[in-house]
Amino acid sequence: MATAAASQPVAQHMPRHVAIIMDGNGRWAAQRHLPRAAGHRAGVEAVRAVTRAARAMGVQALTLYAFSSENWRRPAEEVSGLMGLLKFFIRNDLAELVRENVRLRVIGDYRRFPADVVALVDDALGRTAANTGPILAIALNYGAQAELVTAAQRLAARAAAGAIPVEAIDGDAIEAELETRELPPLDLLIRTSGEQRLSNFLLWQAAYAELLFVDTLWPDFGPDDLADAIRAFGQRQRRYGGL
Template sequence: MTSNAASAVSQPGGGGAGVPRHVAIIMDGNGRWAKARGLPRVAGHRQGAEAARAVLRAAGEAGVECLTLYAFSSENWRRPETEINDLMGLLRLYISAELNALHREGIRIRILGDHRAFPPDVAKLVDAAVAKTAGNSRMTLAIALNYGSRAELVHAAQKLAARVSAGEIEPERIDEAMLDASLYTSDLPPLDLLIRTSGERRLSNFLLWQSAYAELLFVDTLWPDFGGDELRAALADFASRERRYGGR
């Protein structure tokens, strides 16, 4: 596994060495994995769902408090309709097949983004999963659905603007903590480690604010081939880094 890391902080969550409290993953490479095998893209997405299961299990065993997966970006609507339909079908299948097991294991499901733009039955399934697991506390699985970080920041700014308009706060009192509390991730631990698979080295409009001081790890492995061993290697890489938080 190769890496190209940018050192940074996340006001402060995971401390220095050790297990990161919050890990986020840009799950990239499903299409290329399928193409290399002469398979349709949906086969790559199906195998990617299997990778997500393995990574979630390994993260829980390692003591990670929150795992955030970039499942569907706001830009993914530009993909062919057939692929979008396949992705919606996989989301239906994943929730139906995994929800009871996740609940038994004490995993809370959180959604980042506006999933109500999805077909009504999918949105209803997502809402039911969130409601069923809301009281769980062993670990959080945050799934970014119809998510874009710039849109999240706009949404946060609109919330603060509404509070100013209502006379609840003065504009000059708005600070970083107030903006952070207006984001989708306000109840999640600070982001400590962000991983992107498939060799691409960009954030693609994902958790831009939250990544300000996160450790970044870019790996060449395509997402369907990324499993528990690869996550454990990423966590070991994180543990070897010295996090300075701009202090020296």
């Protein structure tokens, strides 16, 4: 467990919104000659530790890529196991999120999930809806390209109906249709396990985010690693196209 001093980055360099592609559960398990399900279980423990650390460090919003729209291609047994872990996390951690004033958000079409999972997610969203503290956003059945297509279709339909002029479809209008519209702008996107791609995650939102790819497998990523990532963010110069 990291000490408080070791885990605390410099406050003035704190990103408001951090997103994480949690990659490497399967490889973590393979290295230990364990089934993939064991890697996913260890990954849930990492989620718990990192979300607590992010709150302690003062991160306003944390978005975790938990289940992509492409994950349906995995074996049915693994998908079922992931659903079970999601239910486990909600049942075991919801009381803490409520107590800590965390606002839970979901991005993605989670209503494709089994009815019992949907019911649990809906209950969790309802029980944290009035909270005013940091946001924990979970990406469930999420794909950034589909998000952008849906936003474009909604705006096009309004323009076709005469509700808005075509000229009103600008960057602000698109952002207002995105599922992250209630979150601060994305400052830092981390991917674990050494892979260096976005995998259809927050493509619009990442336009000016700082990207950090680390070799650590997700189950081994902890508070110290998050603090290191935030320190690295603080050393970046964000010019947004300027000098």
